[in-house]
Amino acid sequence: MSIRRKEKLIHTLRWIVKGRWAIIVGILAVGLAQRSINVVSIHLPSSVMITLALTAITYNLTYYFLLRRGMRLNAWTLRILAIAQVFVDQLLFTYIIYISGSSESLSFIFYFFPILIATVLFRNIGILLFAFVNSLLYIFLIVIEMNTILPFVARYDFVSGIHGNIPVMISNTLTIVAVIMLAAFFSTYISNMIRDREREILTEQDKVNSILNSLPDGVIMIDVTGKVIALNPQGAEMLQVKASAIIDNILVKENFIPELQELGAHIIQQGSHTHIESKEIEVEERGMRHVYKITTIPVFNALGKIMGSMKVITDYTRERELDRMKSDFISIAAHQLRTPLSGVKWLLKMIIDGDMGPLNEEQRKFLTRGYQNQERMISLINDLLDVSRIEEGRFKLNTELQQIEKSIIESIRAIETLAQKKNIQVRFIKPEKLLPPVLFDKEKIELVLQNLLDNAIKYTKKNGHVLVNILQEGNMVTVSIQDNGVGIPQDQQKKLFSKFFRARNVMQMHTDGSGLGLFIVKNVLTTHGGDVGIESEEGKGTKVWFSLPIHRV
Amino acid sequence: MTQQKKFAVLIIEDDTFLHELSKKKFIQQGYEVISAFNGEEGKRKIQQKFPDIILLDLLLPEMDGLDLLKELKENRATQHIPVVIVSNYSDRERVQKGLALGASDYIIKAHFTPDEIVQKVNTLLKKS
Numbered sequence: 133m134s135i136r137r138k139e140k141l142i143h144t145l146r147w148i149v150k151g152r153w154a155i156i157v158g159i160l161a162v163g164l165a166q167r168s169i170n171v172v173s174i175h176l177p178s179s180v181m182i183t184l185a186l187t188a189i190t191y192n193l194t195y196y197f198l199l200r201r202g203m204r205l206n207a208w209t210l211r212i213l214a215i216a217q218v219f220v221d222q223l224l225f226t227y228i229i230y231i232s233g234s235s236e237s238l239s240f241i242f243y244f245f246p247i248l249i250a251t252v253l254f255r256n257i258g259i260l261l262f263a264f265v266n267s268l269l270y271i272f273l274i275v276i277e278m279n280t281i282l283p284f285v286a287r288y289d290f291v292s293g294i295h296g297n298i299p300v301m302i303s304n305t306l307t308i309v310a311v312i313m314l315a316a317f318f319s320t321y322i323s324n325m326i327r328d329r330e331r332e333i334l335t336e337q338d339k340v341n342s343i344l345n346s347l348p349d350g351v352i353m354i355d356v357t358g359k360v361i362a363l364n365p366q367g368a369e370m371l372q373v374k375a376s377a378i379i380d381n382i383l384v385k386e387n388f389i390p391e392l393q394e395l396g397a398h399i400i401q402q403g404s405h406t407h408i409e410s411k412e413i414e415v416e417e418r419g420m421r422h423v424y425k426i427t428t429i430p431v432f433n434a435l436g437k438i439m440g441s442m443k444v445i446t447d448y449t450r451e452r453e454l455d456r457m458k459s460d461f462i463s464i465a466a467h468q469l470r471t472p473l474s475g476v477k478w479l480l481k482m483i484i485d486g487d488m489g490p491l492n493e494e495q496r497k498f499l500t501r502g503y504q505n506q507e508r509m510i511s512l513i514n515d516l517l518d519v520s521r522i523e524e525g526r527f528k529l530n531t532e533l534q535q536i537e538k539s540i541i542e543s544i545r546a547i548e549t550l551a552q553k554k555n556i557q558v559r560f561i562k563p564e565k566l567l568p569p570v571l572f573d574k575e576k577i578e579l580v581l582q583n584l585l586d587n588a589i590k591y592t593k594k595n596g597h598v599l600v601n602i603l604q605e606g607n608m609v610t611v612s613i614q615d616n617g618v619g620i621p622q623d624q625q626k627k628l629f630s631k632f633f634r635a636r637n638v639m640q641m642h643t644d645g646s647g648l649g650l651f652i653v654k655n656v657l658t659t660h661g662g663d664v665g666i667e668s669e670e671g672k673g674t675k676v677w678f679s680l681p682i683h684r685v
Numbered sequence: 686m687t688q689q690k691k692f693a694v695l696i697i698e699d700d701t702f703l704h705e706l707s708k709k710k711f712i713q714q715g716y717e718v719i720s721a722f723n724g725e726e727g728k729r730k731i732q733q734k735f736p737d738i739i740l741l742d743l744l745l746p747e748m749d750g751l752d753l754l755k756e757l758k759e760n761r762a763t764q765h766i767p768v769v770i771v772s773n774y775s776d777r778e779r780v781q782k783g784l785a786l787g788a789s790d791y792i793i794k795a796h797f798t799p800d801e802i803v804q805k806v807n808t809l810l811k812k813s
């Protein structure tokens with residue numbers, strides 16, 4: 133017998149003991165009530181009644197004390213206890229039937245109690261067997277009473293005519309036996325139904341448990357009162373707690389070791405009951421640094437009522453370490469690439485500026501071309517650096533609630549020289565009333581603005597114009613940059629934001645683009661919870677817009 | 686460029702080519718240039734004579750640029766000397782750390798010309 137089944141059996145037996153107390157009290161009350169009615173002659177001396185009651189009480193107490201030993205009892209003792217008590221019950225009820233008039237008695241109804249108990253404890257054959265024993269006991273009682281082996285105890289003060297009338301007695305007995313057997317038969321049906329349901333629940337529970345236990349993440353479920361409902365082994369290991377010590381108890385910070393106090397505080401926290409939250413926590417433990425991500429998920433029951441929250445604890449140590457290594461690699465690679473490039477850049481600039489002696493016009497012209505190529509190389513490296521930062525998911529935002537106007541003005545100032553060279557007018561149409569501040573990363577959004585303005589100027593012919601507009605639409609602030617430049621062919625517009633893409637018509641105009649600018653723009657805006665889009669007509673101009681949420685999403 | 690007083694600029698840079706170029710530029714612009722090729726040497730040169738301004742590279746042999754900056758800014762005698770970080774590192778953490786430690790400016794070498802660096806230095810010296 134498995135431990136779980138044993139626990140269950142002990143639990144059931146304890147309930148039966150409790151139920152029996154109710155039966156004893158009930159029958160005693162019925163007996164006392166009948167004594168006060170004249171027609172029904174209880175020819176039972178009080179001493180016998182008291183003895184009977186005491187017997188029942190003693191025997192139920194014996195069970196009670198035996199069961200208190202609980203799990204220390206072995207399986208066979210428990211089985212015998214289960215069978216014995218049903219049989220003893222049947223014997224006691226048979227005796228009660230006898231002293232209340234045998235064939236005249238209505239106490240055969242009490243036989244349903246042992247059958248009910250058998251239904252809870254046993255299966256089909258067990259139940260039918262007890263019903264059969266029961267029937268035998270009853271028939272035996274009637275037969276010996278008929279043969280006057282036992283003296284007849286009359287139920288009524290008058291002659292009922294049942295006792296001694298053989299056909300009536302046989303007919304009554306058969307009816308009662310039939311009812312007992314039918315009741316037992318019906319009980320087997322109920323018992324099977326209960327067992328099926330139990331099995332279904334257990335399978336379901338097993339399924340849920342095996343899923344929880346095989347997850348690589350730690351899972352802990354806390355109800356609305358703060359009590360732990362479930363904890364998988366991974367969770368117990370990560371939190372360094374013993375599952376048996378905290379399940380079914382209110383979780384408190386004392387459950388956690390000192391190093392895990394911060395982590396513990398986040399586990400105890402109930403969290404939002406409306407949406408999923410997650411937080412990364414660093415833990416320093418025995419000289420080892422761990423990064424845990426805790427995701428708090430509100431859990432609702434089938435009726436949509438909040439049950440509590442589930443915390444999923446993921447070990448992010450390795451991922452974060454890899455992130456760090458990658459970003460170190462990228463910044464060192466960029467550093468190493470830039471160092472020789474800056475040497476060449478500085479040298480060319482100094483030669484062009486005449487710091488190394490006079491130059492003729494042709495030399496200056498070619499060196500300037502060389503210098504421009506060098507600049508292209510540097511900006512390519514910068515683009516690649518941005519792209520690799522995006523791709524490793526480390527385009528971390530440094531957001532602050534601020535006015536976007538200021539960034540627009542600064543970005544326009546940065547490209548002014550470029551615009552003046554082509555005599556392109558860049559105009560910023562300021563909104564009439566101050567727009568609400570937006571949560572954004574200044575450096576990143578200025579990168580976006582400069583990219584877009586740079587494109588607008590690059591792909592607009594001399595004497596053109598660029599308009600920058602800003603407006604509020606719902607809970608978004610939208611910035612648009614419109615030029616009257618070369619535009620983008622319709623069939624190329626879809627691919628604009630993909631990496632290394634360059635439109636056909638501009639490839640010939642400017643051969644030096646990396647095709648990374650808009651890819652970076654798109655990524656910056658996506659990480660901000662914003663959006664970007666383009667409307668363009670070839671030959672007429674392009675309007676690029678991007679939006680940022682006013683409230684954090 | 687005529688100057689009343691010749692300003693002394695200490696260039697701490699391990700890359701000999703970049704070092705030579707910036708040295709030439711600053712001398713042409715009328716500065717007195719003190720050279721150091723690693724952090725330790727830079728520290729010695731400062732102790733010999735306080736420069737008016739320091740151009741500091743970050744990735745240096747012997748002693749890291751940021752450590753040297755920290756020492757200079759913690760020392761009462763040297764904390765007044767403006768330090769301009771001239772490095773090719775551009776990651777935000779380093780830039781922020783440099784500025785937080787008390788650097789007057791952070792210049793990414795590849796993004797500036799020697800001319801522009803001299804202008805920055807001029808502006809900083811005018812202020813002090």
